[in-house]
Amino acid sequence: MLIARTLAEARVYVSLAIAADQGVPAVEPPPMVLGSNLTEGADAWTYSSPAGDIAISYASEDACRTIGARFGLGVSRLVDAAQWAVVAATYARRALEADMAYTGGPDEDRSIVESNWEAAAEAVGEALKFLPDGAEVVPDEGVWSEFGRESRARNPALVTRAKLADDLEYYRGTLDDFRALYGW
Numbered sequence: 001m002l003i004a005r006t007l008a009e010a011r012v013y014v015s016l017a018i019a020a021d022q023g024v025p026a027v028e029p030p031p032m033v034l035g036s037n038l039t040e041g042a043d044a045w046t047y048s049s050p051a052g053d054i055a056i057s058y059a060s061e062d063a064c065r066t067i068g069a070r071f072g073l074g075v076s077r078l079v080d081a082a083q084w085a086v087v088a089a090t091y092a093r094r095a096l097e098a099d100m101a102y103t104g105g106p107d108e109d110r111s112i113v114e115s116n117w118e119a120a121a122e123a124v125g126e127a128l129k130f131l132p133d134g135a136e137v138v139p140d141e142g143v144w145s146e147f148g149r150e151s152r153a154r155n156p157a158l159v160t161r162a163k164l165a166d167d168l169e170y171y172r173g174t175l176d177d178f179r180a181l182y183g184w
Contacts, residue, residue: 001046001052001053001054001055002051002052002053002054002055002078003054003055003056003057003077003078004047004054004055004056004072004078005056005060005064005071005072005073005074005076006056006060006061006064006065006069006070006071006072007032007045007047007056007061008070008071008072009071009072009076009078009079010032010047010049010054010056010078011029011032012071012078012079012087012123013051013054013078013079014029014030014047014049014050014051014054015028015029015087016079016083016087016145016147017049017050017051018050018051019147020145020146020147021050029049029050030049030050032047037049041055043057043058043059044056044057044058045058045061054078060072060073069122070118070119070122071122071123071126072126074129075129075130076126076129079126079145080130080142080143080144080145080148081126081127081129081130081131081138081142081143081148081159082127082138082143082145082147082148082149082151082152082158082159083145083147083148083151084123084124084126084127084130085123085124085127085151085158085159085163085164085167086147086148086151086158087123087126088119088120088121088123088124088126088127088167088171089120089167091116091117091119091120091123092116092117092120092167092170092171094116095113095116095117095120095171095174095175096174098112098113098116099113099117099174099178102182104181104182110178110182113178114175114178114179117171117172117174117175117178118175120167120171121168121171121172121175124164124167124168124171125168127159127164128161128164128165128168130142130143130159131159131161131164135161136160136161136162137159137160137161138159138160142159143159
C-alpha cells in the first residue's frame, strides 16, 4: 500500500496519477469522504483512490497540521521533485487567476487567492527538499516518475536551485503584495 505523509499529499498524488492517465494537466481528485473512500483504521486512514489505496497516519497528519506543513515532513516518497514543481505552477496559475478577478469587495472570498499562493510556495518547498546540500540541480533519483522525467526533459531548468528559488520568492512576494494591498 502507498503511504502519504498527509491527506493533502495523498490528494496531490491522486491528482497527478489521474492527470497522467488522462493525459491532461491538473485534475481535481475525487473528494475524500469518510465512510465512502476514506476509512478509519487503528493508526491511519485508508484513502481508496483511483490511484490505489493510500495510507495516511493519524500521527503524521497531526504533526504536520501542528507545525503547518501542509504536504508533510521530510521528503516525499510519492511525488517527485519535478512533479512538485509542476504542482506549484498549477497552484500559482489558480492563484493568479483568482487574484486578477479579486476586487476587494466585502462579499468576495480572498482566501482562495491566499491559499493558492501559499500552496504554490509550499509545493516549491517540497521540490527543494530533493536538492542535496550544495547541489544546483535535483539528481536523477529525485525525479522518478514518467511525468516528472517528461516535464524535466521539456524544461531542463525545472528543478534547478535557481529556478526553484526564483519561483519561491515570486510566490511568497506576490502573496505578501496581495495581503498588503488588501490590508492583511
